[in-house]
Amino acid sequence: MAAPSQATVTSTLMAAKKAKGMSFADLEAALGLDEVWIASLFYGQATASAEEAEKLASLLSLDPAITAALQEFPTKGSLEPVIPTDPLIYRFYEIMQVYGMPLKDVIQEKFGDGIMSAIDFTLDVEKVEDPKGDRVEITMCGKFLPYKKW
Known part of the structure; x- marks a missing residue:
């Protein structure tokens, strides 16, 4: 089967x-x-x-x-289509379109040339109550991985 x-x-x-x-x-x-x-x-x-x-x-x-x-090794990052159509997921795409390069620059100014791991990584979502409308707080915490020179 x-x-x-x-x-x-x-x-x-x-x-x-x-x-x-x-x-x-x-x-x-x-x-x-x-x-x-x-x-x-x-x-x-x-x-x-x-x-x-x-x-x-x-x-x-x-x-x-x-x-x-559930125990099989997945093909990660396999969401389709490439540009998401779900409004909530699209917002993350939009955030990266607007803030991706600024985030990259700030991270590299603070850490050097490298990337944030998505393997040694945690992601937390919290609801923050606000009288003007509740807010979504997302915290990403990934290990910094400097690019290797050889």
Whole structure:
């Protein structure tokens, strides 16, 4: 039997989460893993260990094919299309279009020539209450990796 497609895995996980009335924050509390990381697992952008996959399977009543798929090495960054059409995701694209080069310059002024790791990396999302409208606070924390000279 062929492994389920990523679209099938994602839709199955989302449906199971909804059926159990759970949020990603609930899954974070139950699994001891960050909610953003868990969401990335749902979208095929992370790999679960056997133990993590089994815990999630138990929580969400997943079948063995989905549980096994969670343990496969993903093709990261495989979201389509290249320019996102979902308005929320597009905002991040727009932010990088507007602030990408300024961020690059400021980071390189502070650290030198290199990049911020997306492997040795954490991402947190917080809700900041504001009387003028609640705000989204996103914190990215990645290890700086200087370019090597040889």
